[in-house]
Amino acid sequence: MSEAILKVSGLTKNFGGIKAIDNVDLDIRPGEIVALIGPNGAGKTTFFNCLTGIYTPSAGDIRLCNPKSGLKTKLNGMKPNKITEKGMARTFQNIRLFPTMSVLENVMIGRHCRTKAFILGAIFRNPATRREEEEIIEMSYDILKKIGLHKEVNEEARNLSYGAQRRLEIGRALATEPFLLLLDEPAAGMNPKETEALVRLIRQICSEGHSILLIEHDMKLVMSLSDRIFVMDYGKKIAQGTPEEVRSNPAVIKAYLGEEVDA
Amino acid sequence: MDYFIELFFGGLTRGSIYALIALGYTMVYGIIGLINFAHGEIYMIGAFTSFIVATVLSIYGFPVLAIVVIAGLAAAVWSASYGFTIEKLAYRPLRKAPRLAPLISAIGMSIFLQNYVLLAQTSDFLPFPALIPEFAFMEPVAHIVGSSDLVILVTTALVMIGLTFLIKFTKIGKAMRATAQDKTMAVLVGINVDRVISATFIIGSALAAIGGLLIASHIGQINFYIGFIAGIKAFTAAVLGGIGSIPGAVLGSLVLGLTESFATGYVSSDYEDVFAFSLLVLILIFKPSGLLGKAETKKV
Numbered sequence A: 001m002s003e004a005i006l007k008v009s010g011l012t013k014n015f016g017g018i019k020a021i022d023n024v025d026l027d028i029r030p031g032e033i034v035a036l037i038g039p040n041g042a043g044k045t046t047f048f049n050c051l052t053g054i055y056t057p058s059a060g061d062i063r064l065c066n067p068k069s070g071l072k073t074k075l076n077g078m079k080p081n082k083i084t085e086k087g088m089a090r091t092f093q094n095i096r097l098f099p100t101m102s103v104l105e106n107v108m109i110g111r112h113c114r115t116k117a118f119i120l121g122a123i124f125r126n127p128a129t130r131r132e133e134e135e136i137i138e139m140s141y142d143i144l145k146k147i148g149l150h151k152e153v154n155e156e157a158r159n160l161s162y163g164a165q166r167r168l169e170i171g172r173a174l175a176t177e178p179f180l181l182l183l184d185e186p187a188a189g190m191n192p193k194e195t196e197a198l199v200r201l202i203r204q205i206c207s208e209g210h211s212i213l214l215i216e217h218d219m220k221l222v223m224s225l226s227d228r229i230f231v232m233d234y235g236k237k238i239a240q241g242t243p244e245e246v247r248s249n250p251a252v253i254k255a256y257l258g259e260e261v262d263a
Numbered sequence B: 001m002d003y004f005i006e007l008f009f010g011g012l013t014r015g016s017i018y019a020l021i022a023l024g025y026t027m028v029y030g031i032i033g034l035i036n037f038a039h040g041e042i043y044m045i046g047a048f049t050s051f052i053v054a055t056v057l058s059i060y061g062f063p064v065l066a067i068v069v070i071a072g073l074a075a076a077v078w079s080a081s082y083g084f085t086i087e088k089l090a091y092r093p094l095r096k097a098p099r100l101a102p103l104i105s106a107i108g109m110s111i112f113l114q115n116y117v118l119l120a121q122t123s124d125f126l127p128f129p130a131l132i133p134e135f136a137f138m139e140p141v142a143h144i145v146g147s148s149d150l151v152i153l154v155t156t157a158l159v160m161i162g163l164t165f166l167i168k169f170t171k172i173g174k175a176m177r178a179t180a181q182d183k184t185m186a187v188l189v190g191i192n193v194d195r196v197i198s199a200t201f202i203i204g205s206a207l208a209a210i211g212g213l214l215i216a217s218h219i220g221q222i223n224f225y226i227g228f229i230a231g232i233k234a235f236t237a238a239v240l241g242g243i244g245s246i247p248g249a250v251l252g253s254l255v256l257g258l259t260e261s262f263a264t265g266y267v268s269s270d271y272e273d274v275f276a277f278s279l280l281v282l283i284l285i286f287k288p289s290g291l292l293g294k295a296e297t298k299k300v
Helices: A044-051 A080-086 A103-114 A119-124 A127-146 A162-175 A192-207 A219-225 A243-247 A250-257 B002-032 B039-059 B064-094 B100-120 B136-141 B147-169 B171-181 B183-188 B193-219 B226-241 B246-267 B269-286
Strands: A006-015 A018-028 A033-037 A059-065 A072-074 A088-090 A180-184 A211-215 A228-233 A236-241
Touching (some): A006 A044, A033 A044, A044 A211, A080 A088, A080 A103, A080 B183, A103 A127, A103 A162, A103 B171, A127 A162, A127 A192, A162 A192, A192 A211, A219 A243, A228 A243, A228 A250, A236 A250, B002 B039, B002 B147, B002 B171, B002 B193, B002 B226, B002 B246, B039 B064, B039 B100, B039 B193, B039 B226, B064 B100, B064 B193, B100 B226, B171 B183, B171 B193, B183 B193, B226 B246, B226 B269
Parallel strands (some): A018 A236, A033 A211, A088 A180, A180 A211
Antiparallel strands (some): A059 A072
């Protein structure tokens, strides 16, 4: 078995006296699709925020291991843009595109951290800068084709349909060249047809060598897509395993449906 | 009719200078939501820097064109370094503080810089050399439009075009727009937001310095206090056009410049400010977000 690309151990996040995340372990291996599920308020999004550097964890360890270079990095306390540079990207539960920028620009901006040119390059437009710019545009088109938005390149992001906006968010995340992609409720609010297209897209992304960690409430999607599932409730990890194992786990059923009461 | 045209061009010139300063206000506001009250002082420092450089160069007998270019560049670089430093020292530590804290820090910075220049230079008005020569081809219309008006208009237009290009098409411009729209998300797609904010201050300050050189040469004198008045006017122009909007800042500045010019010409120069600020009040009553500003609707 190859080494985990993400290894989280003992992650804890306190907000005052509340333990939003309580001593959670999690690992992701290369090429896996892993789901993180749990009732509302279980701490899933907080967990994502800790991973991506928006929150600083109160305790615990987050280690990222680049599968290609074997480079290991400890992410605790790193700035979000540095973490993105290390190869982890995310999308949000509520759509956070740059609304008045075009579809193409939204993807190009994701490419920002991988290029060098800055203010002087922008002023002098030397050949290297221009070449870089062309490469970015080319690559962005490839991504837009993949997510099926290559016909809407010049449209402002806010004018896209809901499903298209969600796909564009994934496209923008892909542009940062992550090996690990975190998706926060990617299917939220989608109709069945859009969800189906999303599942296909996620499978395709995974087959191209990206590992995926996703938060999702759509159980059909989770069960059909994930290799492994982690379940959280009240900040604690209550179960983990394959979809079959999790489905029949009494603790999970209890968390979702409540306990049976003998009257 | 000649008088009208003269006032019209006078207004445009005035408005162009306001625009060069207002852009700094509006860009900084767009990106970090701060009214940078020290921005007027940046402009004043630009005027002083170009004064010192131009005086030294003219002693050594440099040609006028070289003096203008070198003094302009020196002022831009020097002011930019001030802008960069002010942001680092006075605003960055307060980035997560309540909005009022950096605002007060900005006012403090403005007072500090005024007094610093007062002590380091002088409280007197300094005669600023007329750097822009009278062009021969302007001779027939010189009684209406002066050569320095022409230079100011052309320079400002070029700067606007360059800035528009920078923001629309370059990587740093995209990063600036992204940061303005959603800072958290910008960080998450790998943009170094601190660097983008620094760049915004640098660009805004350099523009103000160019404005400082042009107006000082146009009016012919400078002192440590010019930044305050110009800053307030440019801020008014930015609000008039819709603060945060770049075309808005330019439009607001031109409208303000023209209003002042016509008020001075047809009423009295005593009423210049009355008209300017009455206009501001009217616009804020009928279009509170400014001429080109977007009404802020927060998603809930």
